[in-house]
Amino acid sequence: MAVERKVEGDSQGRQSFSGLLSDPTVRERWERVRRYFFLRESTYDMSNRCNLRCEGCYYYEGEKQFARENRDPEAWRELMRAEKERGITFVVLAGAEPALVPELLQVCYQEIPLGAIATNGTIRISDSVGYKIHISVWGNDETSERVRKYRNLLGRQLKAYEGDPRAVFVYTFTRENIHEIHAVMEVLGPAGAKVTFNMFSSPVGYIGPLRHDLASLRETRRTMMEVLRQYPENVLFSPYSAVAHTHRLGLHDLFSCSYPRCNPSEWLGLGRSFRQYRTDLTWDRDVACCVPDTDCPDCRHYASGSAVVTARLHRHAKDPETFRGWLDYVDTYLAVWVSGYEKGPNLCPRLVPPPGQPAESL
Ligand code: SF4
Ligand code: SF4
Numbered sequence: 154m155a156v157e158r159k160v161e162g163d164s165q166g167r168q169s170f171s172g173l174l175s176d177p178t179v180r181e182r183w184e185r186v187r188r189y190f191f192l193r194e195s196t197y198d199m200s201n202r203c204n205l206r207c208e209g210c211y212y213y214e215g216e217k218q219f220a221r222e223n224r225d226p227e228a229w230r231e232l233m234r235a236e237k238e239r240g241i242t243f244v245v246l247a248g249a250e251p252a253l254v255p256e257l258l259q260v261c262y263q264e265i266p267l268g269a270i271a272t273n274g275t276i277r278i279s280d281s282v283g284y285k286i287h288i289s290v291w292g293n294d295e296t297s298e299r300v301r302k303y304r305n306l307l308g309r310q311l312k313a314y315e316g317d318p319r320a321v322f323v324y325t326f327t328r329e330n331i332h333e334i335h336a337v338m339e340v341l342g343p344a345g346a347k348v349t350f351n352m353f354s355s356p357v358g359y360i361g362p363l364r365h366d367l368a369s370l371r372e373t374r375r376t377m378m379e380v381l382r383q384y385p386e387n388v389l390f391s392p393y394s395a396v397a398h399t400h401r402l403g404l405h406d407l408f409s410c411s412y413p414r415c416n417p418s419e420w421l422g423l424g425r426s427f428r429q430y431r432t433d434l435t436w437d438r439d440v441a442c443c444v445p446d447t448d449c450p451d452c453r454h455y456a457s458g459s460a461v462v463t464a465r466l467h468r469h470a471k472d473p474e475t476f477r478g479w480l481d482y483v484d485t486y487l488a489v490w491v492s493g494y495e496k497g498p499n500l501c502p503r504l505v506p507p508p509g510q511p512a513e514s515l
Contacts, residue, residue, distance in 0.1 A: 196245040203249035215446035220431035233264035244268035252276035274310035292330035327353040327363035352453035374399035393478030412442035468508040477501035
């Protein structure tokens with residue numbers, strides 16, 4: 154969580170920062186989230202194998218899928234120690250499927266104890282790895298069988314992770330599965346599972362049926378808000394998260410993505426610290442971001458937003474509502490990504506436009 158720190162009143166009628174904090178509820182939330190400004194993330198492909206083959210998988214695009222696997226735990230331990238040395242405090246372990254290399258997950262956790270694992274949830278990861286576990290859900294079982302070629306996937310995921318405080322089910326909205334969230338929530342809601350939302354973001358060159366268009370963006374936002382109201386105990390999300398991820402403009406156009414792939418500066422924020430390691434422990438600055446090989450103009454990915462929106466404190470500290478929306482976004486991000494952080498009630502129930510965008514853009 155690299156955050157723009159300089160926030161003051163200015164000559165354009167913006168409210169001073171102390172003015173924004175004059176409401177005790179807002180101040181309390183600010184004090185809570187700012188304790189996590191020390192988080193500095195990098196991501197790691199743990200395995201180039203997966204037991205599923207999903208349509209639209211971004212891992213099996215581009216060069217990274219051909220990197221050989223380094224399965225030596227001591228090489229990973231050395232890497233984690235070096236990462237810690239250069240200031241990395243949060244790891245995102247992804248892949249293909251990280252659950253296929255449990256001994257490497259253990260080593261990472263021993264060296265850097267804050268992080269999250271992106272998994273398809275079919276293979277349970279040992280309790281001894283205390284990271285958040287993000288389980289990908291792409292629709293109801295019928296859709297999963299068609300797109301991910303796996304039968305009864307949600308039941309299998311729930312069997313592996315029901316009642317596990319590490320688990321967050323990440324529902325990815327595509328153009329085709331928007332209303333299937335209701336059937337998924339009928340299963341996950343009563344099970345007490347935590348759920349957050351992601352947006353399908355096309356891999357470079359993908360023009361298939363999962364890619365969003367304006368109508369599906371709008372309908373996804375409406376549906377997110379409906380489900381957020383229906384399942385407040387389960388859903389980790391906020392109205393401003395819905396705005397940021399379903400706007401007609403992608404995250405880069407709205408907030409200027411600061412991952413190295415989009416940001417030539419090696420001096421500031423993610424451009425300075427972020428690396429995306431492949432399974433052979435190499436990395437390439439030119440393609441480094443949390444979702445490499447995703448088409449930047451179509452990027453609305455939850456992992457991207459967690460860094461890109463969160464970093465833009467200064468832009469959001471312009472009026473009380475926009476700032477509250479940003480606080481809700483950060484509160485959501487921390488609840489989804491950081492073990493032990495509990496989401497608070499959303500402070501901004503209204504849909505407010507991103508900074509610099511007119512209200513009509515909503
Ligand atoms: S489970 Fe994830 S890594 Fe595996 S094929 Fe599907 S999208 Fe790709
Ligand atoms: S895909 Fe998304 S996170 Fe990656 S560089 Fe492009 S805009 Fe940034």
